[in-house]
Amino acid sequence: MPNEPPTVSDYEEMAGVDFDFGDDELDRDTLNARLAEMFDS
Amino acid sequence: MNRRRFVLGLGALAGGGAATVGTGAFSSVEAQRNISVTVSDDANAQLGIQPTDEPSGNYVDTTPNDALAIDLTASNNNVGSGIAGGEGLNANAITEIADVFEIRNQGAQTVEVTATPLAYLETDSGAVAVLLVPQNAPDLFGFGVFYPTDGITIKELDPGDDIRFGLIGLPLSESAIDSAGISDELAISAEAV
Numbered sequence A: 001m002p003n004e005p006p007t008v009s010d011y012e013e014m015a016g017v018d019f020d021f022g023d024d025e026l027d028r029d030t031l032n033a034r035l036a037e038m039f040d041s
Numbered sequence B: 001m002n003r004r005r006f007v008l009g010l011g012a013l014a015g016g017g018a019a020t021v022g023t024g025a026f027s028s029v030e031a032q033r034n035i036s037v038t039v040s041d042d043a044n045a046q047l048g049i050q051p052t053d054e055p056s057g058n059y060v061d062t063t064p065n066d067a068l069a070i071d072l073t074a075s076n077n078n079v080g081s082g083i084a085g086g087e088g089l090n091a092n093a094i095t096e097i098a099d100v101f102e103i104r105n106q107g108a109q110t111v112e113v114t115a116t117p118l119a120y121l122e123t124d125s126g127a128v129a130v131l132l133v134p135q136n137a138p139d140l141f142g143f144g145v146f147y148p149t150d151g152i153t154i155k156e157l158d159p160g161d162d163i164r165f166g167l168i169g170l171p172l173s174e175s176a177i178d179s180a181g182i183s184d185e186l187a188i189s190a191e192a193v
Helices: A008-015 A028-040 B055-059
Strands: B005-008 B028-035 B047-051 B060-062 B068-070 B095-105 B111-116 B119-122 B128-134 B152-157 B162-171 B184-192
Touching (some): A028 B095, A028 B162, B047 B055, B047 B184, B055 B060, B055 B095, B095 B111, B152 B162
Antiparallel strands (some): B028 B184, B047 B095, B095 B162, B111 B152, B128 B162
16 A cells, blocks of 8 residues: 555565564564554654 | 665665766666675765664665665674664564665656565574665655565655665564574665656
8 A cells, every 4th residue: 555654464475474473572563563653753 | 777786784684775877867777785785876876875864874884885785783884983882683572773774866857766675584593584664655645655565666756855764673583693694685776757
């Protein structure tokens, strides 16, 4: 989508893999929030 | 058509890029750079690829070939003078570094810019990932920012406009400590629209 922050899924598609976060401290929602925050900065 | 290359270096990442072009308007630029290595006089080219003026711009280093590279390793020449000594990403943590480098249209025509890839992975010796994140993209509203399967495309970047990039590092396991790293390239291309 134009002018929207990239998501974890976008990067997974680019890399051709699914990220395995494993540890609870690294979760998909947190990373999506960080991506959006940086995109808007 | 000119080529450029960014190099992403490991223990972290690196990116670099630049463009060369002659005088006058340019119709297209295609650049590929190693991340952790090369390019020539990127800052002054028609398609400027340069560190930002922010402190995080120190993560962009200049290679022996005058190319730019993102280098989060101890080999970055700015360690000790802009970077206090960090040599890599934290394990099991999200490392965010904003305002690392920027791509600026320093030519006379509006161009479509593509940068690829934005995701870098190393999984052989411990999973680590580095994601390049476009910033100030909302300012480009109306111009169109798209994520094709392999990177990002800014449909229209006018003369004088720029797009900044930060990065997010994800060492996905402690086994990555002192073992996993990334050394790769970011390709940047621009074509007049």
